[in-house]
Amino acid sequence: xxxxxxxxxxxxxxxAKAFVNHYYHLFDTNRAALATLxxxxxxxxxxxxxxxxxxxxxxxxxxxxxEQCKHFISTIDSQLSPFGxxxxxxxxxNLQLSGEEHQLKFSQMFQLIPLPHGSFCxxxxxxxxxxx
Amino acid sequence: xxxxxxxxxxxxxxxAKAFVNHYYHLFDTNRAALATLxxxxxxxxxxxxxxxxxxxxxxxxxxxxxEQCKHFISTIDSQLSPFGxxxxxxxxxNLQLSGEEHQLKFSQMFQLIPLPHGSFCxxxxxxxxxxx
Numbered sequence: 001x002x003x004x005x006x007x008x009x010x011x012x013x014x015x016a017k018a019f020v021n022h023y024y025h026l027f028d029t030n031r032a033a034l035a036t037l038x039x040x041x042x043x044x045x046x047x048x049x050x051x052x053x054x055x056x057x058x059x060x061x062x063x064x065x066x067e068q069c070k071h072f073i074s075t076i077d078s079q080l081s082p083f084g085x086x087x088x089x090x091x092x093x094n095l096q097l098s099g100e101e102h103q104l105k106f107s108q109m110f111q112l113i114p115l116p117h118g119s120f121c122x123x124x125x126x127x128x129x130x131x132x
Numbered sequence: 133x134x135x136x137x138x139x140x141x142x143x144x145x146x147x148a149k150a151f152v153n154h155y156y157h158l159f160d161t162n163r164a165a166l167a168t169l170x171x172x173x174x175x176x177x178x179x180x181x182x183x184x185x186x187x188x189x190x191x192x193x194x195x196x197x198x199e200q201c202k203h204f205i206s207t208i209d210s211q212l213s214p215f216g217x218x219x220x221x222x223x224x225x226n227l228q229l230s231g232e233e234h235q236l237k238f239s240q241m242f243q244l245i246p247l248p249h250g251s252f253c254x255x256x257x258x259x260x261x262x263x264x
Contacts, residue, residue: 041214043211043212045209045211045222048207048209074263075180075260077177077180077258077260079175079177079256079258080175081213081215081218081243081255081256082173082215082216082218082243082245082255082256083213083214083215083216083218084214084215086213086214086215088220088241088243088256088258090177090239090241090258090260092239092260092262105237105262107222107224107239107260107262109220109222109241109258111213111214111220113214123213123214124211124213124214124220126209126211126220126222126241128207128209128222128224128239130224130237130239130262131206
């Protein structure tokens with residue numbers, strides 16, 4: 001057997017991991033570019049505040065009140081969404097803001113939706129710090 | 133105006149809150165009944181372990197290695213899913229196991245899918261403890 005068959009579960013787990021690596025790498029190195037991962041119906045809930053669409057979400061992400069941060073990912077869980085080939089991604093980890101001594105714990109979930117040319121965009125994004 | 137119009141955002145936030153109250157009340161008082169909230173294609177990821185369908189999920193939830201627990205909910209976020217009228221619900225909080233001194237922090241996400249007769253079932257469920 002030359003052909004390696006990949007199960008649908010392995011496929012969406014691979015997409016989820018690749019997305020998570022890409023997302024937080026962009027967040028930590030070129031935050032303004034994150035907006036390209038969203039589209040006009042995308043939703044972001046950030047610490048309870050709601051944002052809709054590329055411009056609104058991009059503005060929020062670039063105007064966060066810190067210069068730099070670094071994410072450390074602890075867990076990535078993914079599941080298929082029942083409609084439209086979407087993938088639910090659930091992330092937990094820590095983030096370190098520049099100039100701050102202590103790391104902050106966070107959890108974040110995404111729904112990724114497939115685009116016609118084979119990539120994915122972020123349809124849903126919910127972020128919460130996990131306070132102590 | 134006698135009729136009170138409720139926006140679609142208020143509607144799904146109300147469903148999310150009612151679901152969260154119902155789910156954790158059942159979890160803390162009658163855990164075996166939780167299985168009725170799932171259906172045959174439902175998925176649960178519990179601390180990285182995957183379970184599929186009512187029986188498998190119900191068995192996992194009833195066989196968790198503690199008798200009783202109490203959930204304290206800190207935040208509930210919800211967004212509409214783009215297909216099929218689904219609602220994404222993201223919960224953070226603490227749980228207290230009987231006989232344990234300290235509470236544990238957790239995050240959990242659900243995708244709720246509407247049923248024909250007006251109620252919802254849990255299609256996706258991802259649970260993680262947030263370790264310190």
